[in-house]
Amino acid sequence: MAPPIFNVTLVNLDADARTAVPDQGRLSLGKLTTDQLIALLEAFRELDPLQNLEAEPEILVEARREKYLIRNDRKNLLLYNVRNTAEPAYKLTPAEIIAELDGSAASARTTTVPFAGSREKPAETIEYVPPPVAPKKPPVLLAAVAILLGLGVLAVGFLTFSQKEPVPYTLITDSAERTQAGSTLVGVYMTGSEPGQHGIAVMDDGAIKLFELNSQVAPSVIYDTYRLGRLDTTLCLVTHQPGGVIEARDRDTLVYCGETYQRLP
Numbered sequence: 411m412a413p414p415i416f417n418v419t420l421v422n423l424d425a426d427a428r429t430a431v432p433d434q435g436r437l438s439l440g441k442l443t444t445d446q447l448i449a450l451l452e453a454f455r456e457l458d459p460l461q462n463l464e465a466e467p468e469i470l471v472e473a474r475r476e477k478y479l480i481r482n483d484r485k486n487l488l489l490y491n492v493r494n495t496a497e498p499a500y501k502l503t504p505a506e507i508i509a510e511l512d513g514s515a516a517s518a519r520t521t522t523v524p525f526a527g528s529r530e531k532p533a534e535t536i537e538y539v540p541p542p543v544a545p546k547k548p549p550v551l552l553a554a555v556a557i558l559l560g561l562g563v564l565a566v567g568f569l570t571f572s573q574k575e576p577v578p579y580t581l582i583t584d585s586a587e588r589t590q591a592g593s594t595l596v597g598v599y600m601t602g603s604e605p606g607q608h609g610i611a612v613m614d615d616g617a618i619k620l621f622e623l624n625s626q627v628a629p630s631v632i633y634d635t636y637r638l639g640r641l642d643t644t645l646c647l648v649t650h651q652p653g654g655v656i657e658a659r660d661r662d663t664l665v666y667c668g669e670t671y672q673r674l675p
Contacts, residue, residue: 414512415441417472418450422465427454430465444508447471451504457482460598460674463621463629464611473511480507483628579639579646579655588638591645594661599671610656610664610671612636618649 420437422430427450442450454469461467462482469480470492477492481499488499489507502510509515582588592614600609605625612618618636621629636647639655647656653667662673 414444414473414508416444416447416511418442418447419470421468421470423454423467423469426450427467427469428457430457430461430467432465434465436470444512447511448504448508451480451487451507454480454482455485455487455504457485459484464598471511474513476511478511579641579648581637581639581648592638595645595647595658595664598674599664600674601669601671608669608671610666612647618647620651 418439418441420427420439422432422434423437424431424434425437425439439450450469454467457467467482471478471480479490479492481488481490483501486501487504487507489502489510490499491497500506500510506515509518582591595612596614598609598611601607603623605623607623609621609623609629610618611621616635616637618634620632620634623629632651634649634651636649636656639646639648641655641657645658647658647664649656656664656666658664664671664673
């Protein structure tokens with residue numbers, strides 16, 4: 411029997427899957443052997459978590475007339491069946507992903523678990539996470555309410571302290587000063603690396619992400635924009651969030667909602 415060949419395309423990834431870049435687009439690697447794909451998946455699994463968060467990279471694989479999508483969730487690989495979005499995503503090792511792609515895993519489940527009383531581990535016990543797209547869409551009004559509630563829960567996480575009176579700030583209107591000041595703040599800042607900790611990603615295009623780390627799923631994210639200003643002589647980011655302005659104590663330290671965020675290397 412001829413060895414399996416996998417047609418692989420990368421999304422927002424360099425050719426070796428070790429670096430992720432937002433908006434890099436698709437890169438076709440053509441046909442890879444089993445060993446080549448395993449090496450690629452091993453490299454993808456070790457991708458920097460911050461690059462993974464910002465770029466949202468993916469690996470697309472075509473095998474046996476099926477299409478699969480592979481994502482990285484805090485160094486765990488998630489395998490999705492592209493043509494069946496109702497099917498859950500399975501959390502698998504690179505070797506286990508190969509077994510699913512080449513059909514050997516399905517064959518083993520069919521031959522080794524023929525009866526309910528089999529001692530072998532049933533396929534239903536494979537660890538999985540919910541699919542990326544729900545099979546049924548809720549009514550538009552309910553969906554909107556659910557989204558607002560979800561964002562509200564995240565916002566509450568940033569606002570667990572008693573609010574102070576709004577601090578007056580002055581927007582920076584000089585374009586040269588705004589460009590120079592803004593370039594010093596671009597980066598990712600976090601209060602810590604454990605679930606429940608918060609982060610702020612400041613982009614150079616005026617966009618900003620407020621996120622909270624979760625233990626089992628991808629981080630919860632609020633997307634917003636910012637304007638640069640000053641609190642007396644302190645540089646600050648003015649957003650549309652209810653927590654007030656984000657103070658830049660120095661180029662490596664932000665303070666928001668009573669929490670201190672340190673720049674990541």
